[in-house]
Amino acid sequence: MAAFLQILVNGVLFGSMYGVAAIGLSLIFGTMQIIFIAQGAMMILAAYITYWIFTLTSVDPFFCFVLIIPIFLGIGWIFYAGLFSRVAAAGKNPSLLLAFGLMILLENLMSLAWTANTRAVTTSYTGMGLAVGNIQISFTRAVVFLISLLATGLVFFFMKKTLWGKAVRAASENIKAAALLGISPRRVSGITFSIGIALAGIAGVATATTYPFDPYFGFVFSLKALIAVAFGGIGSVGGAMFGGILLGVIESVSAYTISGGWADAISYGAFLLVLMFRPQGIFGRSAAS
Amino acid sequence: MGEHNWKAICWGGFPLLGFLLVFPFLVDSEESYLVYFLFLTFIYVSMAQGWNLVAGYAGQASLGQHAFFGVGAYVTAIAWKAEWIGYLDPVGMLLSGLGAAVLAILIGIPLLAKLRGDYFALGTLGLGEILRVVFTQGGSLTGGPVGLMLPSSAYESMAPYYYIALAIALVTLLVLFLLLRSSVGLAFVAIREDEEAAGANGIFVLKYKILAFSVGAFFTGMCGSIFAYYLFHIHPSGVFSLNWALLPVLMTILGGIGTLMGPIIGAFVMSAVFEMANTWLPDIHPIFSGAFIILVMLFLPKGIMSLGSKGDQSPILRRLLPFKRAV
Numbered sequence: 001m002a003a004f005l006q007i008l009v010n011g012v013l014f015g016s017m018y019g020v021a022a023i024g025l026s027l028i029f030g031t032m033q034i035i036f037i038a039q040g041a042m043m044i045l046a047a048y049i050t051y052w053i054f055t056l057t058s059v060d061p062f063f064c065f066v067l068i069i070p071i072f073l074g075i076g077w078i079f080y081a082g083l084f085s086r087v088a089a090a091g092k093n094p095s096l097l098l099a100f101g102l103m104i105l106l107e108n109l110m111s112l113a114w115t116a117n118t119r120a121v122t123t124s125y126t127g128m129g130l131a132v133g134n135i136q137i138s139f140t141r142a143v144v145f146l147i148s149l150l151a152t153g154l155v156f157f158f159m160k161k162t163l164w165g166k167a168v169r170a171a172s173e174n175i176k177a178a179a180l181l182g183i184s185p186r187r188v189s190g191i192t193f194s195i196g197i198a199l200a201g202i203a204g205v206a207t208a209t210t211y212p213f214d215p216y217f218g219f220v221f222s223l224k225a226l227i228a229v230a231f232g233g234i235g236s237v238g239g240a241m242f243g244g245i246l247l248g249v250i251e252s253v254s255a256y257t258i259s260g261g262w263a264d265a266i267s268y269g270a271f272l273l274v275l276m277f278r279p280q281g282i283f284g285r286s287a288a289s
Numbered sequence: 290m291g292e293h294n295w296k297a298i299c300w301g302g303f304p305l306l307g308f309l310l311v312f313p314f315l316v317d318s319e320e321s322y323l324v325y326f327l328f329l330t331f332i333y334v335s336m337a338q339g340w341n342l343v344a345g346y347a348g349q350a351s352l353g354q355h356a357f358f359g360v361g362a363y364v365t366a367i368a369w370k371a372e373w374i375g376y377l378d379p380v381g382m383l384l385s386g387l388g389a390a391v392l393a394i395l396i397g398i399p400l401l402a403k404l405r406g407d408y409f410a411l412g413t414l415g416l417g418e419i420l421r422v423v424f425t426q427g428g429s430l431t432g433g434p435v436g437l438m439l440p441s442s443a444y445e446s447m448a449p450y451y452y453i454a455l456a457i458a459l460v461t462l463l464v465l466f467l468l469l470r471s472s473v474g475l476a477f478v479a480i481r482e483d484e485e486a487a488g489a490n491g492i493f494v495l496k497y498k499i500l501a502f503s504v505g506a507f508f509t510g511m512c513g514s515i516f517a518y519y520l521f522h523i524h525p526s527g528v529f530s531l532n533w534a535l536l537p538v539l540m541t542i543l544g545g546i547g548t549l550m551g552p553i554i555g556a557f558v559m560s561a562v563f564e565m566a567n568t569w570l571p572d573i574h575p576i577f578s579g580a581f582i583i584l585v586m587l588f589l590p591k592g593i594m595s596l597g598s599k600g601d602q603s604p605i606l607r608r609l610l611p612f613k614r615a616v
Contacts, residue, residue, distance in 0.1 A: 029407075033407075035407065035411075083583065083587065086587055087586055087587060087590055090586075090590030090591065091590070092407075093350065093542055093546065093590075094542065094586045094590035094591075095586075097538070097539060097542055097582060097586050098582070098583060098586040098587070100535065100539075100582065101578075101579050101580070101581070101582025101583040101585075101586060102579065102583060103579070104575055104576075104578060104579030104582065105576055105579030105580055105582075105583060106579070107575075107579075108573070108575040108576040108579060109576055112572065112573055112576065223414075223418070226411065227415075230411065261422065261425060261426050262422065262426060264418065264422050265418075265419050265422035265423060265426075268415040268416075268418045268419045268422070269415075269419060271411075271415045272412055272415045272416065272419070275403075275404060275408050275411060275412050275415070276399060276400070276403045276404065276412070277403075279403075279404070279408050
């Protein structure tokens with residue numbers, strides 16, 4: 001029983017990282033209707049930045065959260081204004097492939113700049129764990145989990161309570177109607193994209209502190225984030241986080257009970273089932289396409 | 290059909306075809322890198338056309354072509370190992386194609402009936418990944434993660450590979466051409482443009498979607514087969530690699546989706562670009578490839594074929610090319 005709880009806890013903690021990346025993906029998909037496959041690559045970029053800041057200046061990696069957010073908001077805005085806004089008119093396939101090209105470019109630039117060797121951030125508290133009853137909880141993963149919840153809460157607050165958040169929600173439901181009401185689709189897409197990238201940044205800092213990573217780790221992560229979005233439903237912030245946690249738990253349980261090799265297949269199988277029988281996800285409101 | 294420039298095809302296409310047919314006799318096919326390059330490119334042409342049929346004509350963008358490629362490769366490998374077929378056996382290749390087509394029908398029925406657009410693309414992606422895991426765990430039948438080793442002593446020359454790949458590419462083109470000229474092609478386009486209207490007009494939408502899906506899968510499976518014959522060692526992460534799903538998509542979109550020549554042009558251009566990058570910038574060629582994709586999407590989102598019609602060009606391109614009538 002304790003072992004099962006341990007697996008559950010591990011799954012939840014790990015899944016929160018999927019969740020943060022998934023929120024970004026869900027937002028971008030909701031407003032721009034594209035699957036931003038480079039989300040994982042952005043995450044790894046943030047992980048590398050964290051790694052180098054820590055290695056070169058010994059600044060605690062958790063402080064990088066504060067640094068990364070404005071940087072990645074800016075990067076998101078630049079990418080949108082420079083690349084995606086220009087391709088938006090051409091349809092979804094070009095946007096999708098643009099994201100794909102961006103992913104390849106970033107992954108290989110990082111590989112060239114920083115080699116393909118796996119990196120990990122090891123601080124004085126990396127190995128620390130807390131014991132709650134019979135369950136071991138890693139300190140870094142617990143902090144990451146809390147930060148993920150905080151990020152989710154902030155985005156949720158932004159979407160529900162601020163004017164721009166409402167504009168984003170309006171645009172993701174019906175961009176033409178929103179435009180008729182005076183909401184600039186460009187502005188809204190740009191904001192959403194920036195937030196999405198910033199969330200990838202947060203997920204990246206989280207990854208750096210808890211797991212070893214390499215430049216090509218991002219693509220698999222993008223796929224997992226996609227699965228999380230499918231579980232939770234497009235257009236729902238809390239849903240995306242829930243989807244991420246659910247995926248983390250599924251992976252954790254499958255890896256333990258069946259075997260590591262099949263865990264992926266089970267995740268994809270669950271993904272397919274959700275797509276076929278509940279495409280709007282568990283919390284989703286709008287069923288796109 | 291008016292959309293085909295018959296003059297260009299006769300004066301350009303047939304001489305080119307003739308040249309391609311005699312090319313292996315002009316150079317030493319064992320030493321020549323171009324023969325290998327063309328061999329691969331022909332495979333990409335066929336796979337790109339297969340995807341073009343499903344996505345460009347029937348309107349269902351699939352990201353799971355690698356599943357059919359891998360299954361085709363494994364069918365041939367397993368059949369050869371069990372000595373049901375021989376080396377470069379046409380029966381083997383047909384079996385691979387059929388196996389892939391059957392798979393397409395099996396997964397097409399649930400997926401195409403329930404999923405549209407992005408969800409369908411994601412569903413096919415997921416299925417491809419599931420198949421990769423299944424083959425990795427397959428034990429002694431599929432050789433597990435190490436895969437299957439085939440008797441490489443059977444290799445004699447590069448020339449048969451070249452011609453078989455060329456034949457597959459040509460047959461794919463021919464089948465697409467005939468299919469699209471027929472009422473099936475009309476049904477495809479109707480479904481692509483407005484699925485509900487097509488259904489309301491009495492077209493059995495699911496049947497045609499599955500038809501497009503399985504024909505595309507058939508040729509992709511045959512490509513997997515010839516690739517297995519070439520590589521002599523197939524393993525899941527190699528033949529189920531997502532590259533086999535994504536590169537044909539890229540090539541088709543670069544060349545011009547929904548056109549017959551588009552995938553061919555796209556395959557040749559992309560292969561050439563990647564190979565040149567690999568040769569001249571070996572360390573950073575993926576960076577170059579990524580940048581190339583980005584540039585293409587910015588300036589030629591509707592593909593190279595769109596250079597012919599001004600209305601299809603991207604705004605950036607139109608501003609850069611101030612001529613009244615496009616090339």
